[in-house]
Amino acid sequence: MTATTYVTNPWSTTGIAYTFDFGDGSTPVTSSKPTATHTYTQVGPQGGYPLTVTATLPDGTERTAPGSGHVQVNAPGPLTASLKLTGSTRLTADLKAQAASPWGILDMMVVFGDGSQPAEGDSDMSLVHTYPAPGTYTATLYVTDEAQQKLTITHQLTVGSTLVPVTPIRVLDTRVGTGAPKAKVGPGSVLRLKIAGANGIPTAGVAAVTMNVTGTNPTSADWVVAYPDGSPRPQSSDLNVKSGETDPNLVTVPVGADGYVDLYNASGRIDLIADVQGYYSTSPSTQSGQGTDGGLFTPVVPTRILDTRNGTGAPEQPAGPGSTTVVALPAGTVPLDATAVIVNVTAASPTTDGFITAYPGAGALPNVSDLNLKAGQTTSNAVVLPVDSSRSIRLFNRLGRTALIADVQGYFSSSPAGAAYVPTAPTRLVDTRVGSRHLGAGADLRIKVTGVQGVPAGIGAVTVNLTGTGSTRATYLTAFGSGSLPIASNLDLTPGQTRPALVTVPVNSNGYITVHNAYGTVDVIADLEGYYAVGR
Template sequence: MRKIRTILGVTLAGACALAVVPGTASAAPVSAPLKAAAALDDVTGAYYPVAPARLLDTRTGVGAPVGKIGAGKKVDLQVAGRGGVPTSGVGAVVLNVTVTGPTAASFLTAYPAGEARPTASSVNFAKGWLGSNNVTVKLGAGGKVSVYNNSGSTDVVVDVVGFYAGDNSLANRNGGQYEWYVPERLWDTREDGAGKPPAGETLEYSLDFGDDYNPHVKSLVFNLTAVSPAKSGFLTAWSGAGARPAASTVNYLAGKNVPNLSFVQTTPCTGSEQYNWCTPGAPKFKIYTSQAAHVLTDLVGVVDDGESPYGMRFAPLSPTRIVDSRSNLGINGAIPAGGVRKVTAPAELVTDATEVLAMNVTAVTPTNNTVITTWPADFDGLGKPTTSNLNPYAGQVVSNGVLGVIGPNDAFNVHNLSGSTHLVADVVGTFYYPTPVAPKTATSLKAGAAKPEAVPSSSRR
């Protein structure tokens, strides 16, 4: 059954640059009765966040010998047993994969070690590019992931941010379920009145889901975008608990708008924060920018501890291409300016319980700078959201992780803002409801998910 959650977007009010008054917003309350206990009976497919940890850095020899990955070469990266990932019981991992200093235009493919390399890409990049992509990868032989580079040579950095249980052997650990929301822009520093966050600034935000649900929220899923950075640098998003981790979430070049899908752990507001800016118990998190850059934050989902009746589990797949407009796979030809194309998921990839496709979506050589947006198809009254999934420049080949919600007919829409562009989409897994659901209908929009009042504010530190 298609179940939609909504949240009210926030336009931040201006605040004194010296004030530590982070942004808050209220999220839609759960509109159905909550289960009495949050513990999962079976954790297969459940999500487990970890503090961001570096698994590979070819510049320094972490995870592999020092040296760029050459053309047609791969690194078999040990993942299980490192960075908070258990040695067994893991089905797939969520990685942030960064490319730096490539000598030629190329692409990386991350795939299960021991399997044949698929016709798919995880990160696409130009010569000299700096950037990252959130990549979910099924674990292969020995708990490893293969990272392949097609052309030239490049340094690669890989940080792990979470994993999905492959079976029920991790039942002694508290896993969570993913719930999607209608994409909504919550924070945009271009509109908060304090100007572009300078280098080294930390933004702090909170979402209030209500006293009954706040304690159950463990991670938030965003599309984070760095806009007009003054110099090349990075964003790091983390719970805010403890020191900022030595990992990056979004890597950007000077002057480039760069998005990345981000799973961000949260920590509860204590009620003792300066200015009492957030509700005690409400989840909060931080975003650090290494260089002056605007930051856009679009919510796409929540991971809780299993409390919500709308939570889903993850089933990993070997990367499977479902769209390549260059060959008329999934979409016939390039998408024109203002064009919308509907993509129907292949029947072999979905069941009646499937709700979301975890994908890597790539824009291929758009003729203009543009914006790509996806949303579920065939829901009456659900139009294109005011958010973005990719922000490619003319002539670029650029990718981003997308959690693509499918509508009642197992399809999603893709909109291209400007010029024309080819599109490629590779599915790496699906999210599904772990209990039987009713047949998919367009009338399964959740009743009672009223948009709550928002409490706008901003943080500059």
């Protein structure tokens, strides 16, 4: 407070000293001016603190101001503050920090949670901060007011990458020397595959790549791991191949700082093929090159849009050799502003070995494959495809006759309600072989995903490499979030087979996903690859 003495001095006497006694036991303040400032540190008594002002003339005469009065001191008003995320674009977050106090704000500082320089300001700060990499960070607001009241506010926020889908393009084929020497990959070997800066993909800002990896002509049972170059090889697998067979799997793998990903071959000698379907960008805007910005992800309850066994989405008949099945994307599942879609494609009961190629409805047939078929064996794999003006996808069947099934898992769009992608180091979530926790017929396996590898609560979906092994009979696995079991499948298995499938599945409100086994007994292995989260 400020106390002021009003002086009546007809003689214009100079050299007057004014002594202020604020009545709270503090040392009186003497000033040559009839004004003084004082801060009370305690709540006052009933009736207030007595305030006395005495004027001392140069000759020592004292005059006490009549009716100096009392000062009522109440408890300090509350210090309030807030820290909010008002928007985000890939790695850039817009933050609003505000604070208020009846005493006034003395100091305010925001720590962004990434080791960068804090920002300091007054009671109202609008901040734009770019984080170094996709992830979930905790920003902290520290506030102190003039009464030395302190307040700390935290806000957890996620920044990530957005998908840039491309028409499927072959970037690796060791059978012919595409992307690597023309030679099988040996046991214990690592193949370094250039991603950023190759095949029209930008040189910078590429956080992860989605590609279909196929192993063919293996000399023995084998498994392959995809991981970012320059990082330790994780204890997980992405592709399992039996001797003499050809098996594919979709992978989404972080790209190393040098623009490469590594493909590790465990045993035997094998040819590797890779077809890129999209990449995740952290750049402020889409650079020139392959694809159009596909934006943020929205998961959906797995929805069947095609089943040629019963006439869903196409005539009730198997796809013949050399035929193309056109599948419309219903607006009720994939909205009109969608720019890319994730679809699980299944080929059931093929009459001969062959392959299936998925591609955008208005595009030309690319020189790639998504499913490699073995006569009589049901095979499935996920694909990521751009949504073009036709709002459809095409499935080309190379040889023989086969039933085709397609289930939508989610879509990408520019909607701010969608989620950005945060790739993580591959991390094993569960392995039912450990402890003999086999999954029985009709049984569900609940898998906790939040809290693992920095995955925060409240995320929209996770990307998981799901592997089934040791099945006692032909079966299929379905991954889902909450609610009832959907009419869909993610992974089809023959007795004794080991096969993986990349699944993108919603996470329920408790941070779990569920895997359902249809028949027999099977072991399930799940490896976390990344998560989708709204900026919050």
